[in-house]
Amino acid sequence: MLSVVNICHVRCRFRNRQIERRPCRAARAQAAEVELAQARALASCTQAMIQELKLEIAKLRRDKYGISSERRARLIDQLELQLEELEAAATEDALAAEQAAAQDKTSTVRAFTRRKPVRKPFPEHLPRECVVVEAPTNCTCCGSDRIVKMGEDITDTLEVIPRQWKVIQTVREKFTCRSCEKISQPPAPFHAIPRGWAGPQLIAMIAFDKYGQHQPLNRQSDRIAREGVDLSLSTLADLKRLF
Template sequence: MILAERAARVAAETRLVDARAEAANAQADLSSTEALIAHLKLEIEKLRRELYGSRSERKARLLEQMELQLEDLEAAATEDELTAEQATARTQTVQSFQRKRPSRKPFSEHLPRERIVIAAPTSCSCCGSARLSKLGEDVTETLEVIPRQWKVVQTVREKFSCRECEKITQPPAPFHVTPRGFAGPNLLAMILFEKFGQHQPLNRQSERYRREGIDLSVSTLADQVGACTTVLQPLHALIEAHVLAAERLHGDDTTVPILAKGKTVTGHIWTYVRDDRPFGGTAPPAALYYASRDRRQEHPERHLRGYTGILQADAYSGYNGLYDPSRAQGAITSALCWAHARRQFFELADIAANARRGRQAPAISPVALQAVRRIDALFDIERAINGLSAEERLRARQEQSVPLVAELEAWLRDERCRLSRSASVAKPIDYMLRRWDRFARFLDDGRVCLTNNAAERALRGFALGRKSWLFAGSDRGAARAAAMTTLIMTAKLNDIDPLAWLADVLTRIADTRQNRLPELLPWEWKMPILQAAA
């Protein structure tokens, strides 16, 4: 009787263990499937973005949200997988769960390999014989990181005296950006890139270096930053001249808090981007930044006082003086951004946002929804002709976009006549109709883009960075940030690692003659690197 009860209890415990193992496997399978689906959705959205370009700000936010969700799902799937392995290890009948993972890309060939060979057995584990012959080997690759290493470079300059005239001869001291400097070019490039490219303030850098055993105070780092900005000023001037010689510019600005007496004031960072690639131009892309304490009209007039090309920007009234036909240098041609106009309609027709707001959400505007659809048809045409020559783009627009724009204008004017002055959709309609000739400028010039997204992308770093560094310390600090960001963003636009470029430039700029400084510009610096790789 006792034996039977014990056997029944053991059988019940075994069934319970098996059931728990099967449940753990099922949960792990569910988590793995969800993570795999999320991964595939993210890849699909990224491919669509690469194929058709950026469709809206909401799409960019959607990708970021999907990446965060994928992180959580992947972490949960790994936890459930380990739980399932531990549960199945206590049973003999339930097989362990095998997770379906996306295929992982192989490690890059340029990474150094360290080969660790596990000692081979000296005798057979079955019969004990020592007559073993090698059949092959299995290699398992593990990605590892070596912590950052610091070193002190000692440059020895030997002195010699002449036996005849007793004159002392010695090689010159190595160049340092700061007088009696101590920081090497790679260290300086890292400090600059982390501050202006990764938006890490100097106090955080100083704390991190101190944890690594290197005592570099904030004032010491600030000295290096100021000196580097001065040394690199000639390259900034060359980039400025290159940008302002463009046939077409993208212009925009964003706010930056600037420290004042006992408070902060709302300063502005202005950007002007030269990017001729959409209409098949061969000139290298570049971005130029300026800083100001306010947003008065005098700032863009000073920035572009010698410019007479096309300016793609929003409808900010501060640019109006540049479009005046009586301007001494000649009027700048204005082209407005359709993305700005579309955004105002989209906010009134965002079904997903309304669903999140619940009962408090306003009603979807059918007029706004129809306007978004009509504008999206123009964007579809633009994606197909992006990168073609200006003549080909103009020809395609005359054939496909002109009828759609004419229909859109007639439809907007007809709808506006039916709307009251207080209607929410009347404001974006008036915004377009009052400036219709500037919105339709792209129909007459193949160099004009449909949007001003190039300038908005160039300002994204400041929009993200100001959450990290809170404010600029002074007007000169904001101007210094604008100058250094000009160099870093231009390097990025030319597909160059800003860190490597800055390190090399800081090494060579002192020995480079004035007439050869253009060789250090990002697009010129890139060519020898490509030739050496080839």
């Protein structure tokens, strides 16, 4: 009994494989027909080109050696007729190849279910700003005030904060001693450029735009001027020399 069941199972699997292979065989046969039609069109075009070259050679020989004989004139006429026939055959083969290719392109495909696109979530390290839209205190349908919160919907919107410029004023207070009459004062803050006025982030921005983004200094000067800060091209060039 078990052997009969196994045999039936094997037969079913063999039939399923045969059914699966049928579309593949049909596709291969269709592709072979397309290739055959293209090969025929190419052969017809090649024969027409050869015949045209033979006709040109015959005409050149006639022009070179003067008035041709009656036999040569008949040969030229015969070549012209053969050329017309070959051109017509080449056109028919080309149309057949195009039709076969069009049929191959319109082959049926397996049905599938299109997935709904899912947006990639925003990075977690970005700060979140929560804006709560106030809900109505009364029902919008009947006007009753007996409403209870049942949930909420959150919509994420990606926003950018424009670049801001600022001037950092470092105040160092001076003190004098009434006993020894000496003045004491904290040391000056560190600057990337000694006795410079440009902060480290400003210098890094100019250097990155120049060498990382390949942005010339004149364009940087124009962009900074549109943001309300006047940094001339010569000033940026002086900073670039100190990198």
